[in-house]
Amino acid sequence: MSQVEYMRRYRAKHRSLGLCVSCPRQAEPGKARCSKCRSRDNQTVIRLKLQRQQRGLCTWGGCGRRAINSYHCEEHAERVTQYTTDRQQLHQQLGLCIRCKSPALPDSLLCEVHREKSRIANRIRTNYQGGLKGGRPRKRVDLDKMRELAQCEGSSVRSIAAGLGISEETLRRNFGVELASFRQASKT
Numbered sequence: 001m002s003q004v005e006y007m008r009r010y011r012a013k014h015r016s017l018g019l020c021v022s023c024p025r026q027a028e029p030g031k032a033r034c035s036k037c038r039s040r041d042n043q044t045v046i047r048l049k050l051q052r053q054q055r056g057l058c059t060w061g062g063c064g065r066r067a068i069n070s071y072h073c074e075e076h077a078e079r080v081t082q083y084t085t086d087r088q089q090l091h092q093q094l095g096l097c098i099r100c101k102s103p104a105l106p107d108s109l110l111c112e113v114h115r116e117k118s119r120i121a122n123r124i125r126t127n128y129q130g131g132l133k134g135g136r137p138r139k140r141v142d143l144d145k146m147r148e149l150a151q152c153e154g155s156s157v158r159s160i161a162a163g164l165g166i167s168e169e170t171l172r173r174n175f176g177v178e179l180a181s182f183r184q185a186s187k188t
């Protein structure tokens with residue numbers, strides 16, 4: 001029996017017994033290896049990737065060509081994009097969120113969590129760019145400060161508005177989404 005064949009059988013046998021394929025320990029449920037082997041491998045992979053990234057090389061396993069962006073060479077950057085697009089298309093067909101495996105909301109490509117996240121990200125982007133709202137420049141507000149104020153024990157819309165130097169009405173009307181999400185986050 002060749003070495004390769006031996007290893008293949010060894011792994012298959014361990015796998016069928018629910019044992020780690022790299023050591024004699026019990027494998028994690030549904031995984032090929034135990035938690036120790038998994039975390040050791042993951043750390044090695046992360047360290048290697050980081051080293052490559054710092055040297056400007058492609059981080060794709062076994063590639064090592066010069067990277068064109070901060071992660072991949074031309075070929076692998078394309079493959080990653082292709083993979084992402086394929087996965088998004090598949091999820092879309094199955095009615096799943098394109099960012100995770102949760103069911104997507106009706107009329108949306110995203111699940112509840114991700115739609116909320118992207119909505120906040122958009123609002124924040126517009127806010128930082130001083131986007132126009134209803135033809136008038138939107139008042140700029142320090143969102144970090146808003147978060148801080150919102151997460152203070154016993155804060156109210158009034159105290160937050162006062163802390164930001166805007167009226168309660170402006171706060172509610174223009175920054176309701178951010179405010180709600182900051183206050184929600186402080187409760188959990």
Ligand SMILES: [Zn+2]
Pocket residue numbers: 020021022023024025033034035036037038
């Ligand atoms: Zn193991």
Ligand SMILES: [Zn+2]
Pocket residue numbers: 058059060063064065072073074075076
């Ligand atoms: Zn590459």
Ligand SMILES: [Zn+2]
Pocket residue numbers: 097098099100101102110111112113114
């Ligand atoms: Zn999602």
